[in-house]
Amino acid sequence: MNKDMLFRIALIVIILFVSGLAFSETGVAILKGTAPDSSISGIITFEDTPEGLRIIAKLSNVPPGKHGFHIHEFGRTTNGGKDAGGHFNPEGNSHGYLPADGIRNAHAGDLGNIVVGLDGRGTLELVVRGLTLSGGNYSVGGRAVILHEKEDDLGQPVGNAGSRIGVGTIIISGK
């Protein structure tokens, strides 16, 4: 291998490294119903952007109405979603609505509600300042998204949203 070849290889490695830094980190959670006979499903994508963490949720086969939607502390999906623990809340704040209240005045997992239509489908798109996929005090990678039976009415301590009807682990999928 001559010097010119080595130089070209080094250049390619540097370009790959720099372009890797430029791309934002992405993640995904595949949501499944917690009941054995449930047909609830969903795909939630995550992307780190300069404005915050972009979260896009697309659900299907969910009963119509509003359903509380949160990030819970642990990525475990077992035991009907209960093993995911409580709302992700590293600062010990009161329950709220993160996009409006901010990271100091809500749980870091308080994403509000998803509205599901008569066709069983619901979508939600948020850009949440403060959250990341990895790194820092508010990283959501490896935690879980939980879909609740009822509306999150912002009541204390966790929004009165009832049981956990859907759960999925947030997996970091790429840079």
Ligand SMILES: [Cu+2]
């Ligand atoms: Cu929840």
Ligand SMILES: [Zn+2]
């Ligand atoms: Zn909460």
